[in-house]
Amino acid sequence: MKLTSYVQDRQLTIALTGEIDHHSAREIMQTVSEKIDLYMPLRCILDFRDVRFMDSSGIAVVLHTLRRMNTLQGKLFLQNIPAQPYKVLRAAGIEKVTEIREECTK
Amino acid sequence: MRGENYMNLEFPSKSANEAFARAAVACFAAQLDPTLDELGDIKTAVSEAVTNCIVHAYPDTIGQIILKARILDGNVLDIVVKDRGRGIEDVEQARKPMFTTGGEERSGMGITIMESFMTEFRLSSVPGKGTTVHMKRKIIRRGGKK
Numbered sequence: 001m002k003l004t005s006y007v008q009d010r011q012l013t014i015a016l017t018g019e020i021d022h023h024s025a026r027e028i029m030q031t032v033s034e035k036i037d038l039y040m041p042l043r044c045i046l047d048f049r050d051v052r053f054m055d056s057s058g059i060a061v062v063l064h065t066l067r068r069m070n071t072l073q074g075k076l077f078l079q080n081i082p083a084q085p086y087k088v089l090r091a092a093g094i095e096k097v098t099e100i101r102e103e104c105t106k
Numbered sequence: 107m108r109g110e111n112y113m114n115l116e117f118p119s120k121s122a123n124e125a126f127a128r129a130a131v132a133c134f135a136a137q138l139d140p141t142l143d144e145l146g147d148i149k150t151a152v153s154e155a156v157t158n159c160i161v162h163a164y165p166d167t168i169g170q171i172i173l174k175a176r177i178l179d180g181n182v183l184d185i186v187v188k189d190r191g192r193g194i195e196d197v198e199q200a201r202k203p204m205f206t207t208g209g210e211e212r213s214g215m216g217i218t219i220m221e222s223f224m225t226e227f228r229l230s231s232v233p234g235k236g237t238t239v240h241m242k243r244k245i246i247r248r249g250g251k252k
Contacts, residue, residue, distance in 0.1 A: 022157040023121035026211060053128075053146075055153040059213035084146035091222060092203075092215050 003031050012041035016061075017050040020085070025057035029064045036068045044069050045077045054085035059092045066098055077101060111137065112176040119164045119171050119189070121157075127173055128152040134175050135183050138245040147223040148183065148243055154216035155187035155239045161208050163191025163237055181245045182225070186238060193233040201229070 004015045014032060018024070036044060046065060051058075062078065069076045078100045081089065094100070113134050117123045128149040135148055152173075159171045172188040194200050201221075206214030221227045224241040231237040 019125055021121075021124045021153055022161065022211075023124050029211070053149060053153075055150050055157065056213045056215040056219055057157070057211075059215055060211055063213065064210060083143065084150070087143075087146065087223075088150060088215075088219065091219050092213060 003028070003035070005035050007039050007041065010039070010041050011043040011045065012036065012039050013045040013047055015047045015050060019052055020054040020058040020061060022055070022057045025061055028061050032061070032065050033068055036065070036072070040072060041069075042072070042074045043077065044074060045079055047080050048078065048082060048085050049080035051082060051085050054088055056088060056092070058085060058088060059094065062089065062094055062098065075099070110177060112174065115173040117171055117173070118168045119160045119191075120168060121160055123171070124153055124156050124160070127156045127171075131173070131175050131183075131185060135245070138177065138181055138183060139248065140245045141248075144243070144245055148185075151220045151223050151241060151243070152185065152187070154220050155185075155241070158216055158239075159187065159189040159191065159237070161212065162194070163189035165192070178242070181247055183243045183245060185241050185243075188236065188238045190236040193235055193237055194229075194231040195233050197229060197231055 006013045012035060014035060020028060044065060066076050076098045078098060081100065115130060131152045132145055132149050135145065156171060163169060169189060169191050174186040176184040178184050199205055201217050203218040204214040206212040220241060225244045226242040228240040
């Protein structure tokens, strides 16, 4: 899966797109892991602006990314989350383990 | 009064069908004039139920998934997702948030989400025979509708 990403000052922003379900989650996790391994960021931002649907598989994607960032002693941020994915993430209490924000500050 | 409407679908437990299943139920539910939020809840719950069949009921094979939806009196959408897979040994444990036998790729939140996003949720399972999820969602009637 192709995911657009942007790196600056060891901050990696990854734009998630489309529908995140069990069918797509494995590939997303793999791509995110590859990007983290490649850029070794201190901060990773998952941008949800173009996510049209997400079920609990998306929670696994976030937790997976969080574990990768924890091993690098980096931080994970989530931003621009539409209402439907936000409701799913909130059901899992994701806001307790990672920071959710609207816009990132460089 | 509206006559009862229903749909029945049957498809193999391939993960490509997750998107198809939730889209089909969303299209069927459209006649109840749901809000985007209500539709989002319904799609999420269907996606969780169908994913559970694919991941847990038929872990090593492709089996059959039956998806039924009905419109009940009172603007209620009634959904049944049924498999003939391996069933659940310990239903209480399966219902616990964050519990999963699905490994790192699963969050263990599927049943919790179905329970909290739908008005009613029932799960029955017979080990070796299969699992049935039965859920209902009341769609709030809004102004301008007779």
